[in-house]
Amino acid sequence: MTFLELLLLSSLPIAFSFSHFAFGATTTLLPDIEVQALQDIAKTLGKKDWNFSIDPCSKQPPWFFSNASKGHENAVTCNCTFANSTVCHVVSILLKAQRLPGTVPPESELVRLPYLQVIDLTRNYLNGTIPPEWGSMKLVSISLLGNRVSGSIPKELANITTLKSLSIEYNQFSGNLPPKLGNLPQIERMLMSSNNFTGEIPATFAKLTTLKDFRIADNHFSGSIPDFIQNWTNLEKLGLSGPIPTGSSFLAKVNDLRISDLNGTDMSFPLISSMTKLKTLILMSCNIIGPLPEYLGQLPNLSTLDISFNKLSGGIPSNFRSLRQVEYHEGMDNCYFSLHLV
Numbered sequence: 001m002t003f004l005e006l007l008l009l010s011s012l013p014i015a016f017s018f019s020h021f022a023f024g025a026t027t028t029l030l031p032d033i034e035v036q037a038l039q040d041i042a043k044t045l046g047k048k049d050w051n052f053s054i055d056p057c058s059k060q061p062p063w064f065f066s067n068a069s070k071g072h073e074n075a076v077t078c079n080c081t082f083a084n085s086t087v088c089h090v091v092s093i094l095l096k097a098q099r100l101p102g103t104v105p106p107e108s109e110l111v112r113l114p115y116l117q118v119i120d121l122t123r124n125y126l127n128g129t130i131p132p133e134w135g136s137m138k139l140v141s142i143s144l145l146g147n148r149v150s151g152s153i154p155k156e157l158a159n160i161t162t163l164k165s166l167s168i169e170y171n172q173f174s175g176n177l178p179p180k181l182g183n184l185p186q187i188e189r190m191l192m193s194s195n196n197f198t199g200e201i202p203a204t205f206a207k208l209t210t211l212k213d214f215r216i217a218d219n220h221f222s223g224s225i226p227d228f229i230q231n232w233t234n235l236e237k238l239g240l241s242g243p244i245p246t247g248s249s250f251l252a253k254v255n256d257l258r259i260s261d262l263n264g265t266d267m268s269f270p271l272i273s274s275m276t277k278l279k280t281l282i283l284m285s286c287n288i289i290g291p292l293p294e295y296l297g298q299l300p301n302l303s304t305l306d307i308s309f310n311k312l313s314g315g316i317p318s319n320f321r322s323l324r325q326v327e328y329h330e331g332m333d334n335c336y337f338s339l340h341l342v
């Protein structure tokens with residue numbers, strides 16, 4: 001058994017050798033093992049500009065760009081309050097839209113950052129798979145959104161009891177969703193749209209009542225969206241493709257509902273009159289027939305309405321004039337009017 005394995009299996013507080021890594025004139029309060037982990041992670045990700053002559057915890061470029069625009073964050077953050085402020089640990093790595101060409105860091109690298117809470121590699125060119133061993137970490141937020149990551153979601157991720165956000169939209173994930181994910185006690189965001197997942201939504205997901213944001217559109221799931229989502233009473237945002245659940249009428253906190261690409265049979269407009277907080281309603285290509293319900297015109301905060309590529313009839317109810325903020329999307333104009341009204 002290696003030293004690292006011993007460390008991982010040990011339930012005792014982790015004790016590293018704190019022979020602080022020297023950087024020329026500078027030293028860091030970051031343990032050697034974490035510095036070396038960062039060096040390996042840089043190689044794996046293809047991150048070329050991390051300069052190890054500069055303290056990774058310095059909050060200075062190239063480790064931390066305070067001027068980065070939203071969506072392009074480029075920052076390593078440490079918590080330096082350990083052992084009476086004599087020891088730092090890496091707590092967050094944000095590398096968004098950095099054109100990283102490499103692969104997802106394997107377990108041997110990330111687990112050497114035992115205090116890491118946030119790993120955000122949004123919009124890069126990373127491939128590879130999520131290693132099951134990530135399940136041993138105390139992560140709070142994982143984002144691989146917009147990469148080329150494949151394979152299935154390891155069931156071991158269900159061990160991350162601290163996990164609040166899992167964002168893996170726009171990748172090449174496949175396989176079934178592990179039923180064990182239904183055990184995640186704190187999960188608030190589960191964003192999995194635009195992958196190649198198959199199978200059904202596991203029945204265990206009924207327990208995920210902490211969810212605020214759930215998106216699974218544009219996959220290859222079979223079966224319908226289970227009725228139990230009506231028990232996700234904290235849900236604010238929902239994105240699906242698949243038959244609209246009848247239970248959706250209970251989701252009173254939802255302000256963002258996106259349902260697209262239903263290949264089912266014709267259906268009438270879904271009953272969403274209890275979703276009084278709706279700001280965004282997108283029901284694209286859902287084979288919806290019949291008239292638009294009048295209550296839509298009374299939703300006070302609805303500002304984006306996209307109902308393009310349906311088979312609606314009957315025109316826009318007269319009370320829709322009260323929808324002052326509605327943006328009439330091009331798609332709605334083109335398809336709603338020209339294809340189905342004229």
Ligand SMILES: *[C@@H]1O[C@H](CO)[C@@H](O)[C@H](O)[C@H]1NC(C)=O
Pocket residue numbers: 051052053054
């Ligand atoms: C790394 O930082 C050191 C110290 O600031 C500097 O002298 C060196 O040129 C930097 N290296 C690169 C490759 O930028």
Ligand SMILES: *[C@@H]1O[C@H](CO)[C@@H](O)[C@H](O)[C@H]1NC(C)=O
Pocket residue numbers: 061065067068069
């Ligand atoms: C941020 O600052 C760095 C130098 O510290 C500079 O190279 C970079 O262009 C700046 N980025 C933006 C978006 O202003």
Ligand SMILES: *[C@@H]1O[C@H](CO)[C@@H](O)[C@H](O)[C@H]1NC(C)=O
Pocket residue numbers: 079080081082
């Ligand atoms: C740093 O870590 C300490 C000890 O775990 C914790 O109490 C504190 O809240 C952390 N600080 C930040 C800014 O996360």
Ligand SMILES: *[C@@H]1O[C@H](CO)[C@@H](O)[C@H](O)[C@H]1NC(C)=O
Pocket residue numbers: 084
């Ligand atoms: C923590 O550091 C402060 C200031 O360096 C020192 O006064 C104090 O005795 C230290 N506490 C412990 C428990 O070492």
Ligand SMILES: *[C@@H]1O[C@H](CO)[C@@H](O)[C@H](O)[C@H]1NC(C)=O
Pocket residue numbers: 101102103127128129
């Ligand atoms: C990841 O991409 C690299 C080249 O960019 C390729 O050599 C490697 O085989 C790919 N790995 C996987 C798992 O697809």
Ligand SMILES: *[C@@H]1O[C@H](CO)[C@@H](O)[C@H](O)[C@H]1NC(C)=O
Pocket residue numbers: 132133134135136156159
């Ligand atoms: C996950 O937890 C189970 C027990 O709950 C344990 O057997 C398994 O080894 C853990 N896996 C990881 C990767 O930590």
Ligand SMILES: *[C@@H]1O[C@H](CO)[C@@H](O)[C@H](O)[C@H]1NC(C)=O
Pocket residue numbers: 172174196198220
């Ligand atoms: C998605 O999965 C299906 C069935 O498993 C497979 O035939 C297809 O090639 C996959 N598509 C992509 C883009 O991976």
Ligand SMILES: *[C@@H]1O[C@H](CO)[C@@H](O)[C@H](O)[C@H]1NC(C)=O
Pocket residue numbers: 206227228229230231
């Ligand atoms: C919703 O939760 C209640 C109470 O926990 C439970 O009795 C009911 O079966 C659940 N509904 C669904 C559809 O799972």
Ligand SMILES: *[C@@H]1O[C@H](CO)[C@@H](O)[C@H](O)[C@H]1NC(C)=O
Pocket residue numbers: 218219241261262263
């Ligand atoms: C719906 O059907 C069209 C054409 O039959 C197909 O191209 C598309 O992939 C299907 N979408 C889904 C979500 O199954």
Ligand SMILES: *[C@@H]1O[C@H](CO)[C@@H](O)[C@H](O)[C@H]1NC(C)=O
Pocket residue numbers: 276277278300301
């Ligand atoms: C509409 O938005 C306003 C401002 O954000 C908010 O105060 C109000 O509660 C919202 N109304 C509903 C029904 O959600």
